[in-house]
Amino acid sequence: MAESYIQNQIAERIGGNKFGKGSVLYKFEKIKRAKQSAMQAHPEMDIIDMGVGEPDAMANEGVVETLCMEAAKWENRNYADNGIAEFKTAAAKYLSDVYKVSNIKAETEVVHAIGSKPALAMMAQAFINPGDITLMTVPGYPIMGTMTKWLGGEVYNMPLLKENQFLPDFNAIPAEILKKAKLLYLNYPNNPTGASATKAFFKEVVQFATKHNLIVVHDAAYAGLTFDGTKPLSFLSIPGAKKVGVEIHSLSKAFNMTGWRMAFVVGNPLVVSAFAAVKDNNDSGQFKAIQKAGIYALENHWITDATSAKYSRRHDMLVEVLKELGFEVKKPKGSFYLYVQAPKAVKGGQKFKTAEDFSQYLIKEKLISTVPWDDAGAFVRFSVTFLAYDLEEEKMVIEEIKNRLSDVEFVF
Secondary structure: OOOOHHHHHOOHHHOHHHOOOOOOOOHHHHHHHHHHHHHHHOOOOOOEEOOOOOOOOOOOHHHHHHHHHHHOOHHHOOOOOOOOHHHHHHHHHHHHHHHOOOOOOHHHHEEEEOOHHHHHHHHHHHHOOOOOEEEEEEOOOOHHHHHHHHOOOEEEEEEOOHHHOOOOOHHHOOHHHHHHEEEEEEEOOOOOOOOOOOHHHHHHHHHHHHHHOOEEEEEOOOOOOEOOOOOOOOHHHOOOHHHHEEEEEEHHHHOOOHHHOOEEEEEOHHHHHHHHHHHHOOOOOOOHHHHHHHHHHHHOOOHHHHHHHHHHHHHHHHHHHHHHOOOOOOOOOEOOEEEEEOOOEEOOOOEOOOHHHHHHHHHHHHOEEOEEEOOOOOEEEEEOOOOOOOHHHHHHHHHHHHHHHOOOOEEO
């Protein structure tokens, strides 16, 4: 059949006339296919999915009940545009109660978003012109870089290295890059490394951004999930932070609300206003009933405590088992990710040139799904969001991981 003329009309940014013709498999598609193949080869075993980057639990009952009640109200049926005032107020109070950031003006310094992913994409739309540079960490969440490139900008990758506690080294950025850099994107606690930022690091960020006229966008999707006495830390708690940027908070991870698509951008009023202008041309706001359910969550932030305790407990068990198996691993201070250096080989058996090689081995041979990262060293990401309904089931999953990996010896 003759090729449709539409093939030649597709935008170059997504492949142009080569769109849909490529044979390259991306990371998550490779994982998906490997899982399917492994399940067919070993129908007697269940996949242990440690690759899922979203909570395994439902939203709190009060959140669900609020949604049901508010969805039935006539006044909540119509467009929400850039959000209801009550949600902005709740978001500002949440920052004050949980993060001790008390200088937020709800009316001008907060705006909701339909999840943090579109917020990150639209942030680039608000600031990137052709030739501008976005500074991003690798490994990391790619959406802001993708949108920067689509807009004719460039991306400069800052590697997150173990020897630097998985924090970017600003001193390594060339001067010619900094001259064109406009956005500095950060994410702590970090996906995928699980690393946490410190107040000292955020102070360095404020100074660096001020010196080089950078707009800081801090993705705080995992900021509420902290363990072992570590308190949630907001970039905006640092003096001067609001002068240089914003923070994006998501209800997805801290409140088990991934599918609800509820987030907010908070901080510098001009950045918030610019983002809101772009957002107003992209969507008509999240359903008001969901915003009001989000208010219930933010006002009952104790909900996060039980979730954090669960992830902390699972981290403890997983770290103990992996150490017994020879891995050098350290429990993170936040997030539900455990970032583990991949071994070089199985003793007397398969060699692993990359983290992807090791991740594929875990799926195909052990039916344990992880996510590989080879951007700055060979690491795999374990997520403790595996499906388990109580402590006993959690112990069973961890024990099964130990059993499946104990019949080989890894070389590091």
